[in-house]
Amino acid sequence: MARPPSTPTSETARALRELLRVAGDTRGALARRLGIGTTDAAAIDHLISSSDPLGPVELGHRLGIRSASATNLVDRLVQAGHVRRAPHPHDRRRLALEVTEQAYDEVLAALRPMLVSVDQVVSRLTPEEAATTTEFLRAVTEVMREYVATAPADRPAGSPQP
């Protein structure tokens, strides 16, 4: 996400870090295209790509915001017609947030130019290159997932420090 330390590093690592930095800006670009806030766009993104259903609290956790803010966020998304509140199948405390068809289509349309270009880049790879690249991307994704997961919890002020 930032310039590598002054010690020289491989071109690949440098290119990857540059990509990660630009990727960070992509979320804001998507939000502007959708005409909504960055957090709202990130929320829809999470809801679309999550494998299991999310409620407001868990969604807020993934976004790094508090339960109260998540309730507010979901209110905004529901009001805008992007999301529905549905009951959780097994746990009556919970909600299962659903992205509406319309919101899904809007996100897809907003992303399409990038997805098309990405597919073009991918299509230039030979099968062997594609296999190598895929494995590399997955390894890097795992590293970043670990980094995100091990970030210090967003704890209440005054909590004990290790």
Place this chain on the structure above:
Amino acid sequence: MARPPSTPTSETARALRELLRVAGDTRGALARRLGIGTTDAAAIDHLISSSDPLGPVELGHRLGIRSASATNLVDRLVQAGHVRRAPHPHDRRRLALEVTEQAYDEVLAALRPMLVSVDQVVSRLTPEEAATTTEFLRAVTEVMREYVATAPADRPAGSPQP
């Protein structure tokens, strides 16, 4: 950034999109590790990795926030000791924002676990694989830069629409 359309797509594109989504979360993770807000972390990231000096307005432009918000942001960063306001060498209207040594070191320390892991992943590539991967990453970066650059301008309310 989101799940691909229902039509099957190559594994590589899928892996890349997953990476981009996780990369979006990385910025928040860095901010939490630094104990500052997401925008503040993104600002320092931009200042560190920009090749030419930035002022508050240009920085705000890259972050997608307004001139007034950028002034406020820089106030915060200066107050926290992360950034200095220095005069622009040629243009007396402008400022050249400088990241302090301390902030630079803090960012590097916060990123280190990820950078180390990334370097490990990169080091497993053969020189040929590294070359292919580097080219791929650069091409994708270019695509995303274009996507970010062509996002609709964050225009004032009531501006004429095309």
Place this chain on the structure above:
DNA sequence: TTCTAGTAGCTAGATTTTCTAGCTACCCGA
């Protein structure tokens, strides 16, 4: 079964961040 600790979601009110509107100082080309 009943009790108890823990979680999901919400409300109310305070705080923080960003926004709009508009100002001055400065740069640069006609």
Place this chain on the structure above:
DNA sequence: TCGGGTAGCTAGAAAATCTAGCTACTAGAA
């Protein structure tokens, strides 16, 4: 040199998040 355009700032309004604390519900222990 003059007029349009830009950088940065201030003031006050609007929006997003936060803390604190509540209720309803789940799940495991007594």
